[in-house]
Amino acid sequence: MTLAVPAIPAHHAADFPRRDRQALLRIENLVVEYHVHGNIVHAVSGVSLEVLPGETLGLVGESGCGKSTLGRAVLQLVRPTSGRVLFEGKDLAEMRGGPLRLLRRRLQLIFQDPIASLNPRRRIGDIVAEPLIIAGIGKAERQRRVREVLGAVGLDPDLTMGRLPHEFSGGQCQRISIARALVLEPQLLICDEPVSALDVLIRAQILNLIETMKARYGLTLLFIAHDLAVVKAVSDRVAVMYLGKIVEVGATQALFRFPAHPYTSVLLEAIPLPDPSIAPPENVPVGEPPSPIAPPSGCRFRTRCPRATELCAAEEPPLRELAPGRFVACHYPLIATPDPLIATPAPCDASAAGAKEADRTRATQ
Numbered sequence: 008m009t010l011a012v013p014a015i016p017a018h019h020a021a022d023f024p025r026r027d028r029q030a031l032l033r034i035e036n037l038v039v040e041y042h043v044h045g046n047i048v049h050a051v052s053g054v055s056l057e058v059l060p061g062e063t064l065g066l067v068g069e070s071g072c073g074k075s076t077l078g079r080a081v082l083q084l085v086r087p088t089s090g091r092v093l094f095e096g097k098d099l100a101e102m103r104g105g106p107l108r109l110l111r112r113r114l115q116l117i118f119q120d121p122i123a124s125l126n127p128r129r130r131i132g133d134i135v136a137e138p139l140i141i142a143g144i145g146k147a148e149r150q151r152r153v154r155e156v157l158g159a160v161g162l163d164p165d166l167t168m169g170r171l172p173h174e175f176s177g178g179q180c181q182r183i184s185i186a187r188a189l190v191l192e193p194q195l196l197i198c199d200e201p202v203s204a205l206d207v208l209i210r211a212q213i214l215n216l217i218e219t220m221k222a223r224y225g226l227t228l229l230f231i232a233h234d235l236a237v238v239k240a241v242s243d244r245v246a247v248m249y250l251g252k253i254v255e256v257g258a259t260q261a262l263f264r265f266p267a268h269p270y271t272s273v274l275l276e277a278i279p280l281p282d283p284s285i286a287p288p289e290n291v292p293v294g295e296p297p298s299p300i301a302p303p304s305g306c307r308f309r310t311r312c313p314r315a316t317e318l319c320a321a322e323e324p325p326l327r328e329l330a331p332g333r334f335v336a337c338h339y340p341l342i343a344t345p346d347p348l349i350a351t352p353a354p355c356d357a358s359a360a361g362a363k364e365a366d367r368t369r370a371t372q
C-alpha cells in the first residue's frame with residue numbers, strides 16, 4: 008500500500024480549533040476517568056474544543072466513545088479528572104455550590120430518553136416550572152413563562168399542564184423536555200442523542216423544532232449523536248470522536264465531502280444506502296473498538312485503520328490544522344494539501360442553512 012505523505016507544515020500543529028470569534032464554550036484538555044473495580048476507564052482523554060456563539064457543533068462517534076461523558080462533564084454532572092471548561096471565560100470545573108448552580112442555568116441538557124427523563128408522578132406544568140421555582144421566580148411569572156414555552160414547542164398549555172407524562176407520546180415528551188430546558192432561557196443547549204429513541208417519522212419534527220427554538224431563543228448548541236445523517240442535518244461544524252479523543256473537526260458540508268481522518272471516512276461509508284443493489288463499502292473498520300480501559304498506544308484508531316503503520320503505534324498524532332478551521336489527528340490524513348474547499352465557512356452561513364434543511368428531511372426518511 009502506498010500512502011500519500013501529507014504536505015502540511017509543522018507550524019500548523021495546534022492544541023485545539025481556534026476561530027476568530029470569542030468562543031461561548033471552550034473545553035481545554037479535558038480528561039474524564041471512571042474508576043471501576045480497580046480499573047480506570049479512559050472515557051475522555053484530553054479533549055479540546057470550542058463552541059462559538061450561535062453555532063451548532065455536532066459531536067459524533069460510535070457508542071461508548073465518550074460523547075455523553077463529555078457533555079455531562081461540560082455541565083459538571085460528571086466531575087472532570089483534569090482540564091478546564093470555560094463558559095464565557097469562567098471555569099466551571101473550578102466552581103462549586105451556589106455560583107456553579109447560578110451559571111449552570113445558562114447551560115441546559117436534553118436527554119436521549121424523553122419519557123424516562125420526566126418524573127412520572129408530576130404534572131407537566133410542575134415539571135416545566137421546576138427550574139423557575141429553583142431560580143426563585145414568583146408564581147405569576149412562572150405561569151406566564153411555562154405557558155409561553157409550552158406554546159413555543161407546539162403544545163397547548165391548557166391541554167398539557169395538568170396532565171402526567173405517561174399521557175403523552177415519545178415525541179410529545181421530547182417537546183416537554185425541550186420546554187423544560189428552555190424555560191430559563193439558556194444560552195447553550197447540550198442535546199444528547201435527542202432523537203435516537205424516537206420513531207423515525209417523529210425525528211424530523213423534533214429536529215425542526217430544535218432548529219426553530221435555536222433561532223427563537225438565540226441558542227448555541229452542542230449536538231451529540233452517533234447517527235451521522237442526523238448530525239449532518241443540524242450542525243454547522245462537526246467534531247468526530249474516537250475512543251475518548253477528537254480525531255477531526257471541520258465545517259459540516261466540507262467534512263462530509265472531503266473527510267480527512269480515516270475514521271471519519273469509514274463512518275461516512277457506514278451510513279446505510281437505501282439501494283440494496285449498491286455494493287457495501289470495502290473500507291469498514293475491522294472489529295469492535297478497543298476497550299477504553301486499555302486504549303492502544305499512539306493513535307487509538309490504529310488497530311482498526313487500513314492506513315496504519317509503525318509510526319501510528321509509536322507516536323500519537325496531534326490534532327493539527329490542515330486548512331483554516333479543519334483539524335485532524337492523523338499521521339496520514341486522506342487530504343494531503345490544504346484546499347479552499349475544505350476550509351470552514353462562517354457558522355450559520357445561508358447556503359449551509361439550506362443544505363441542513365434538506366438533510367433534515369433526508370436524515371429521517
Ligand code: ADP
Nearest residue numbers: 041043048050069070071072073074075076299
Ligand atoms: P457515548 O456517549 O459515546 O456512548 P459514554 O460517555 O456513555 O459514551 O461512555 C464512554 C465510556 O465510559 C464507555 O466505555 C462507558 O462504558 C464508560 N462509562 C460511562 N459512564 C460510566 C460510569 N458512570 N461509570 C463507569 N464507566 C462509565
